[in-house]
Amino acid sequence: MQVSVQDLAASYGGPVVLSDVTFDVEEGERIGVLGPNGGGKSTLFRVLLGELRPLRGSFQRPSRLGFVPQTERSRLDYPVSALDVALMGTLSRLAWWRPVGRRERRAALAALERVGLTALADEQFGELSGGQRQRVLVARALVQDAPVLLLDEPFSGVDRTSADLLERLLDDLAAEGRGLLLATHDLEQARRFDRVLCLNRRQIAFGPPEETLTRAVLEETYGGEIVALPGAAAAVLPPHHHEHD
Amino acid sequence: MHALLEPWSHPFMQRALLELLFVGVVGAVLGCWIVLYELAYSAESLAHALFPGLVAAALLGLPLLLGAAGGVLGAAAAIALTTRLPGIGRDVAVAIVVTTLFGLGVLLALTPSSPPGLDGLLFGDLLGVTRGDLAASGALAALCLAALAALHRPLLATGFDRGSAPSLGARPLLVDLALLALVAAAIVVGVQGLGNLLVLAALIGPAATARLLVRRVPRMMLLATVVAVVCALGGLYLSYYADVAAGAAVAGSTVGVYLVLALARLRPWRLSASRG
Numbered sequence: 352m353q354v355s356v357q358d359l360a361a362s363y364g365g366p367v368v369l370s371d372v373t374f375d376v377e378e379g380e381r382i383g384v385l386g387p388n389g390g391g392k393s394t395l396f397r398v399l400l401g402e403l404r405p406l407r408g409s410f411q412r413p414s415r416l417g418f419v420p421q422t423e424r425s426r427l428d429y430p431v432s433a434l435d436v437a438l439m440g441t442l443s444r445l446a447w448w449r450p451v452g453r454r455e456r457r458a459a460l461a462a463l464e465r466v467g468l469t470a471l472a473d474e475q476f477g478e479l480s481g482g483q484r485q486r487v488l489v490a491r492a493l494v495q496d497a498p499v500l501l502l503d504e505p506f507s508g509v510d511r512t513s514a515d516l517l518e519r520l521l522d523d524l525a526a527e528g529r530g531l532l533l534a535t536h537d538l539e540q541a542r543r544f545d546r547v548l549c550l551n552r553r554q555i556a557f558g559p560p561e562e563t564l565t566r567a568v569l570e571e572t573y574g575g576e577i578v579a580l581p582g583a584a585a586a587v588l589p590p591h592h593h594e595h596d
Numbered sequence: 597m598h599a600l601l602e603p604w605s606h607p608f609m610q611r612a613l614l615e616l617l618f619v620g621v622v623g624a625v626l627g628c629w630i631v632l633y634e635l636a637y638s639a640e641s642l643a644h645a646l647f648p649g650l651v652a653a654a655l656l657g658l659p660l661l662l663g664a665a666g667g668v669l670g671a672a673a674a675i676a677l678t679t680r681l682p683g684i685g686r687d688v689a690v691a692i693v694v695t696t697l698f699g700l701g702v703l704l705a706l707t708p709s710s711p712p713g714l715d716g717l718l719f720g721d722l723l724g725v726t727r728g729d730l731a732a733s734g735a736l737a738a739l740c741l742a743a744l745a746a747l748h749r750p751l752l753a754t755g756f757d758r759g760s761a762p763s764l765g766a767r768p769l770l771v772d773l774a775l776l777a778l779v780a781a782a783i784v785v786g787v788q789g790l791g792n793l794l795v796l797a798a799l800i801g802p803a804a805t806a807r808l809l810v811r812r813v814p815r816m817m818l819l820a821t822v823v824a825v826v827c828a829l830g831g832l833y834l835s836y837y838a839d840v841a842a843g844a845a846v847a848g849s850t851v852g853v854y855l856v857l858a859l860a861r862l863r864p865w866r867l868s869a870s871r872g
Contacts, residue, residue: 400763418763425757429632430811439753443765448746475811495764 352411353378353499353530354399359408361394367406369394371553374546376499376530381521383541383560384534386550387573392534395550396501399532415443417492417500421507422484427477433487434472437462440494455494462490467516482513489517499530506537538564603836612722612789612832612842614730618737619786619798620824625744625817626782627803629775632755632813636800639779641694645671646780647701647792650717655710660787661736664780671697701792720791722842723835729788736785740778747774752813794847798824801850808857823853 354376361369369391376382384392397403399412417440425436437459438451445455463472466486471479476487485505492500502521506514518540525531525545533544541547542560549555549563549572556568603609630639649667653660671693678689705714716724750766758768779799786795806820831846838845 402762416763418760420757420760424759426755429756430807430813430816431752431756432812435752435812436756439749439756439764442749442753447750447765450745451749491764501763 352376353380354410354412354532356399356410357408359395359398359410360406361391361398361403362406363403367552369398369550369552370406372408372548372550373554374548374557376532378498378530379525379528380546381525381531381533381544383544383547384532384550385536385538385541385547385572386534389552390572391550391552393503396503396532396534399501413498415495415497417495417497419485419488419492419500419502419505421503422481422488423508425476425484425488429477431476432473433463433468433476433479433483433490434459436476436487437472437490437494440491440496443495443497458496459490459494462493463487465493466490466520480510480513482509482517485509486513486517489520493524498528499532500524502531502533504534504536506535506540538569599837603833608723608725609832609836611725611727611730613828615722615725615733615789616798616828616832616846617825618730618733619782619789619795620802620828621821622737622740622744622782622785623795623798624802624806624820624824625741626778627799627801628806628813628816628820629744629751629755630779630799631803631807633772633775635775635779636804638776639799640796641690642668642671642776642779643783643792643796644698644701645694646783647698647717648704649701650784650787650792651701651704651714654714654717655704660732660784661781664784667697668776668780716791717787718791718793719841720787720789720794720843722789722846725789733785733788736781740781740785743774743778747771747778751775790843790847794843797847797850801847801854802827805850805854805857808854808861824850827853 352375356372356374359369359372360367372395374382384395386392394403396418398405399410400416400418434456438455440459440462441451441455445451460469460472463469466489468483468486468490471483476484479487489502489505505517509517521531521533535541542564544560546558547560547563548557549568551572551574555572556563604613630636646664646667649663649665649670650660651663652666653663674693674697675689678684678693679686681689684692702718704710705718713721750761750771753764753766754761754768754771761768782799783792783795786798790798802820802823803816805823806816810816810819827849828846831849832842834840834849835842835845
């Protein structure tokens with residue numbers, strides 16, 4: 352077991368924003384984390400990353416966790432190349448005061464190659480497309496070489512080519528034994544994951560998608576944001592803003 | 597050729613140039629982070645707020661760095677306490693504390709009973725820099741550069757995305773504190789030569805100029821250093837031949853270079869017209 356969470360609750364000093372969370376991530380498992388904006392997806396990630404102390408409950412995680420944030424959170428005017436960003440992943444492997452050497456550069460270039468961006472390694476990060484930037488951030492997490500990756504809506508605002516490439520890459524990473532926790536709004540995509548965790552300020556359900564993503568669970572998870580579509584069980588209205596809970 | 601070399605035949609000009617190289621290189625490299633972290637105004641407030649600490653250290657015969665550290669801690673405590681007063685917001689508290697402390701420092705430095713030379717902390721005395729000042733500035737400048745080299749990766753990652761930096765192993769709060777401590781140390785490096793008021797030009801001018809022209813952090817640092825050195829030389833020549841205050845001439849040329857390039861960028865059609 353790579354991650355194990357028991358009866359977790361969290362708050363930002365005020366009311367409880369997430370409670371009753373109990374789940375685990377096995378080796379090579381892809382877990383979709385579903386929920387509305389403000390439902391607790393980012394809060395859960397912050398607790399797992401050690402940035403927010405849980406109110407109660409406990410969790411176990413590997414010492415190194417890779418995190419792929421939404422690209423909108425990074426500064427696009429910042430003077431760094433795609434390679435510079437990938438090299439930031441070495442901070443968790445190489446002592447912070449040591450300069451990067453050939454080995455780290457090789458690791459960063461290999462990670463960029465894996466996300467199909469070798470040719471753009473020297474391009475300004477802020478000038479890449481949304482999908483390419485997301486792939487650079489995945490490359491940065493690969494350089495961290497963490498056994499578990501947390502991905503915050505990695506497919507939001509991403510072009511089709513990048514989305515296909517990312518999806519294949521994530522499947523490969525799972526096949527290598529890495530556990531993946533993916534926050535997503537895409538129900539169709541969530542159905543292809545191994546298990547799904549539904550959150551709406553508390554845990555609504557956790558289990559294989561075919562058993563878990565029932566209409567009742569989705570309604571409880573998304574409340575008013577859910578609509579019925581002909582030919583499909585349900586779809587989630589696109590979010591109007593990003594989660595900042 | 598003689599006109600170019602003549603100023604450097606005087607030891608006071610050589611010492612002034614060396615002092616400017618120390619503050620210029622530290623200011624250029626550190627200034628890149630100040631600009632990228634959008635801390636220019638904070639750096640200026642810090643320079644003003646620690647001024648009484650510098651004056652107190654000079655009066656007591658203590659190292660200036662100690663005075664700067666005491667000044668920063670005193671200012672932080674004063675801001676924290678003032679913020680607690682009812683009806684006073686954070687920005688008002690900062691403004692009140694910074695101006696009060698700066699006024700207090702000026703009062704201490706310019707009182708007739710104060711020993712002579714303390715006004716140098718305010719306006720600098722580039723041409724009066726002694727060998728002892730140079731040794732102290734040089735040692736502190738070397739320490740600052742070593743710290744900046746060591747902190748490069750955490751600074752880069754934190755500035756890029758503060759939110760995800762902890763997941764990479766960087767600690768934004770410690771990075772911020774280290775950066776502010778370095779700003780205080782750099783002010784001490786430059787205060788003898790340029791003074792508490794003009795040292796900000798060395799900290800921000802070259803980096804802001806480089807930010808206009810290049811788009812990689814190491815190149816930005818290199819170009820800022822070149823700008824700092826060129827402005828140091830230009831300012832000293834100007835001071836020598838036009839008989840104007842050396843610190844002001846250096847600071848003025850730094851700001852002048854920035855303004856010319858910033859205006860040129862604002863009106864690219866003028867540049868293309870002049871090329872045609």
